[in-house]
Every structure is written in C-alpha cells, then in structure tokens.
Amino acid sequence: MGNITGKIICTGLGPGDPDLISVRSDRLIRAARHVAYFRKAGRPGQARLIVNGMLASDVTEYPMEYPVTTEIPFDSADYRQLLGSFYDAWATRLARLSETEEVIVLCEGDPFFYGSFMHLYSRLHGRVEIEVVPGINGMTGCWTATGIPITWGDDVLAVLMGTLPEDDLIRHMQGADALVVMKTGRNLPKVRRALARAGRLTDAWLVERGTMDGQRVIRLADADTTDCPYFATVLVHGNGRRPRVDG
Amino acid sequence: MGNITGKIICTGLGPGDPDLISVRSDRLIRAARHVAYFRKAGRPGQARLIVNGMLASDVTEYPMEYPVTTEIPFDSADYRQLLGSFYDAWATRLARLSETEEVIVLCEGDPFFYGSFMHLYSRLHGRVEIEVVPGINGMTGCWTATGIPITWGDDVLAVLMGTLPEDDLIRHMQGADALVVMKTGRNLPKVRRALARAGRLTDAWLVERGTMDGQRVIRLADADTTDCPYFATVLVHGNGRRPRVDG
Numbered sequence: 001m002g003n004i005t006g007k008i009i010c011t012g013l014g015p016g017d018p019d020l021i022s023v024r025s026d027r028l029i030r031a032a033r034h035v036a037y038f039r040k041a042g043r044p045g046q047a048r049l050i051v052n053g054m055l056a057s058d059v060t061e062y063p064m065e066y067p068v069t070t071e072i073p074f075d076s077a078d079y080r081q082l083l084g085s086f087y088d089a090w091a092t093r094l095a096r097l098s099e100t101e102e103v104i105v106l107c108e109g110d111p112f113f114y115g116s117f118m119h120l121y122s123r124l125h126g127r128v129e130i131e132v133v134p135g136i137n138g139m140t141g142c143w144t145a146t147g148i149p150i151t152w153g154d155d156v157l158a159v160l161m162g163t164l165p166e167d168d169l170i171r172h173m174q175g176a177d178a179l180v181v182m183k184t185g186r187n188l189p190k191v192r193r194a195l196a197r198a199g200r201l202t203d204a205w206l207v208e209r210g211t212m213d214g215q216r217v218i219r220l221a222d223a224d225t226t227d228c229p230y231f232a233t234v235l236v237h238g239n240g241r242r243p244r245v246d247g
Numbered sequence: 248m249g250n251i252t253g254k255i256i257c258t259g260l261g262p263g264d265p266d267l268i269s270v271r272s273d274r275l276i277r278a279a280r281h282v283a284y285f286r287k288a289g290r291p292g293q294a295r296l297i298v299n300g301m302l303a304s305d306v307t308e309y310p311m312e313y314p315v316t317t318e319i320p321f322d323s324a325d326y327r328q329l330l331g332s333f334y335d336a337w338a339t340r341l342a343r344l345s346e347t348e349e350v351i352v353l354c355e356g357d358p359f360f361y362g363s364f365m366h367l368y369s370r371l372h373g374r375v376e377i378e379v380v381p382g383i384n385g386m387t388g389c390w391t392a393t394g395i396p397i398t399w400g401d402d403v404l405a406v407l408m409g410t411l412p413e414d415d416l417i418r419h420m421q422g423a424d425a426l427v428v429m430k431t432g433r434n435l436p437k438v439r440r441a442l443a444r445a446g447r448l449t450d451a452w453l454v455e456r457g458t459m460d461g462q463r464v465i466r467l468a469d470a471d472t473t474d475c476p477y478f479a480t481v482l483v484h485g486n487g488r489r490p491r492v493d494g
Contacts, residue, residue, distance in 0.1 A: 012383075014269065015381070017271075018270075019269065019270050019271040020269045020270070020271060020380075020381060021269065021270055022261065022266065022267045022268065022269060022270070022383065023265075023266050023267070023268055023269070023270060023273050024264075024266040024267060026270050110383070110387050110391075111391075111396075112387075112390050112391055112395075112396040112397050112398075113387065113390075113396075113397055113398055114398050114399070114400075114402075115396070118396040118399060121396065122396075125394070132391055132394075133267075133391075134262070134267060134383050134387045134388060134391040134458075135383065135387075136259075136269065136357070136381050136382065136383050136387075137387065140357050140359075140360065140381045140382075140383075140384065141381060143359050143360075144357075144358075144359060144379055144380075144381040147372070147379075148359075149358075149359040149360075149362070149365040149368065149369075150359050150360055151359075151360055151361050151406070152361070152365060153361075153408075154408045154410050154411055155361075155408075156405060156406065156407055156408075156411070156415075156419055157404075157405070157406040158403060158404070158405055158406075158423070159398070159403065159404040159405075159406075160403055161400075161401045161402075161403075163401050164401055164403070168403075171422075172403060172422070172423075175418070175419070175422060176405070176419075211381075
C-alpha cells in the first residue's frame, strides 16, 4: 500500500453472506487500511457486520452515522437539509483522506442500485479518483432464497419501492410480469393491499434477511405485516415463455 | 472431493470479469471435477471463457451445445420442441452424474435472472440435490460501466427484453423511471425507435461487453444500430428523489 496518491474505492458487499462478496472486493477489503461505512447511530451497521473478521488489525474505521433515519419525514425540507449536509461533510473528509490514502467504502448490495454511497459518489465524481466495484444486489439474494427463478423469456421485471403511493404500486404491479418491492418495513400493509387489489397477492413471497442468518421465506398472504424488519423484500416471480417441460 | 452422494451446484459467474465472481463460486469452480456449461455449437461459450485459467487440470468438461439458437423463430413449435428435448436430455445426464459426483454448472450473470440454467433447474428441482449460488447480473456490470448510478430514492426500474413488441416497449418505457433493455442484438433498431417514441432516446446508453475486454459505452443516439453484438444492453438511468448536492 503506502500509495503516494490515493483513491476511493466503493466495494459492493452483496446481499449479506460474506461468501457472496466478489473476489475483487474481498481482496480489497482484506488489504484495506482505511474503511468507511454508513450506519445508524448506536448500531453496528449492516455493512460493517458483513465484513466481520475480514478487516486487518491495523485498519482505521470511519463509521458515517446518519444524522437522522426515520425520525422525521423523508420528504421534508429538514430531512433533505440534514442529509445533504451530512453527505457534503463526509465527501469532503474522504476526498481529503484520498489525496494520500486508498479508502475503501463498504456498501451493502450493489453501490449503484439504490445505495447511500451514490450520494457521496455524486459529490466526489470528478473531484477525486473514484472506482466502484459492483456487488450482487439484495433482491438477487432474496429470489435465490425462494428457490424459484425470478424471470423467464420475455418477462418484464418491475422494481418498486414500498414508499410509493398505493395507486402507483397497483398500476406497476398490474403492468409487469415479475415484481420486486423493496423498502417495505412500515409500508408492508400498503404493499400487501396493493398486491391484493392488483390480483397478485396469492403469488407474492416475503423474504426477510435473504442469504443472512435468520433468513425467512414465507408467502406474503401468511405474513404478519405489522411486524416487518427493514431487510424484507416482496417478490412475485415471472412465468414467461419457455420450452415445455416433459415429465 | 470423492463425495459418496453428489449434487448439482449452479454457480453464477457475474457479468464477465472473472474478478467479479463471488468468493464462493470462485472456490467451487477451482475445486470442481465436473463442469457443465451452455454454448453455441462451434463457439467456446461465454461462460467457459470467463473461467479460463481457473479449472483444475483433471476436470471433466460437459459443453451443452444448443441444438438451435437464432436459425428458426423462438416462438415456433419446432424451436420449443428442439430446446425442450435438449434440456430434457441434459437434465437426465446431469442428474445421473450427480448421483455420485458434485457437478458444477457455470452460468453467466445470475442463474435465476433470465438464465438458460433455469430450464435445467425446473426439470431437476425435487429430483436431485441442487444448489444455486447467485451472481452479479449482467445489467449491474453494464450500469457500473457507465459510471452513473441506475436508481435513486423511489425510482421505478423496468427490465425489458428487446424481443417485446414495440408498443409494449413504449408503454413500459413511459411508465418507469430507470430502464434496462436486454436481448437487444437484431432488435436494436426497434428498441431505439421505441425509446425515441417514448421520449427517452436522448438519455439512453448502449453498453457493449460490460466489464469485459472490449467494453464500449456510448450514447444510443450515436450508435450504429445495424451492427450490435449480442452482449449489448441499453440503459436509461433514473434520477429520483435525493438530498440536494451543494457545490
């Protein structure tokens, strides 16, 4: 290491099982001297948990603690202001560090797919040398956990956020073949209602903690939607064109 | 190995760069004694190319050569019959082999995401012990190659096949925020026309051979759509809700 000029490398960690990290990210993480990751204040942080036992003993860690998560509405001016300043400050700090050091940023799933890292990336791109190593996204871990292929042939896949208005959810649920709904949590009752109104509830699965310890795969119709963990994804598998199955 | 009872393990290889294979798949592939993969007759096969230099010297290879690819229409009865028999025969052969051996099936991208392996899986599931190791799908490699995040905030992502009718493409292109169009190839002129009619051509990118040697990222509007390789993906990035960027 000991680069004269450094850089920032964001490594996608995949869906949760450390064995699903890419060879390249695994190598970078084990050799890292500076590691940054997001977490909620007072929590270990999911990204940091995934790499437990992988970091070198002399690593310096930079936990980037969100100033706010669900305490105030995400569409309020206060929320945007607080988060914007938070990302500004960390972008500046990591940029300075990367003048002389290689800095590894840990990111669950894939960094460019609904990742918090993108808010740093948009601030750092063009200012410093920055590289992104893709990862297996969380939804891939979830459909693997169901043991059923998600898309076949000409299937259209729609990826939806549970935060969307119910009518938007219904429209997309009716228009696509395969469905993934992320950011469920407190939105799960609404997501379930939308699936029922779109006529798709009976084919929907709920995957909690896909590929992680405590993984649970159940039919959404059987789920208690009032008690849904953050890492829960709803899936409806596609059933498109395919050669006929004999026997 | 020398298992008394074997199994079938399908390893997702990721988008093309062998460094993006998961730690688990990498380990399985290097230790494998029996490796099967799909390819077009007379070609090395993309899956086999990705693992070049990784296989043990005493490995036995099982190239599964498609009886037909684009010579006859994919929606004809002949095509379905030929492919169905092909998958039946290989499912039977791999099932027999897996009675005593561990068989690794190589699969580009993620096995459950539009993968040919799914046609074996649907025939083998419940008959033999079978495991699927997820991989980074090809579209993730492609959006990483553009250097632009694909989805933010509440963005809806639609994954579309270039084989869909033009009017279906237009409808989905208008309804979603971020777009991925796969299976372009000879459908690229239609895909481009649909994007133009949906008012989204100026934001569309064409990624050829994402993460592989010879990777090319260009604006679709600038592309020669009459000469498009098979490994070409069209992307339109989302631009959803996010905290404001200062400076």
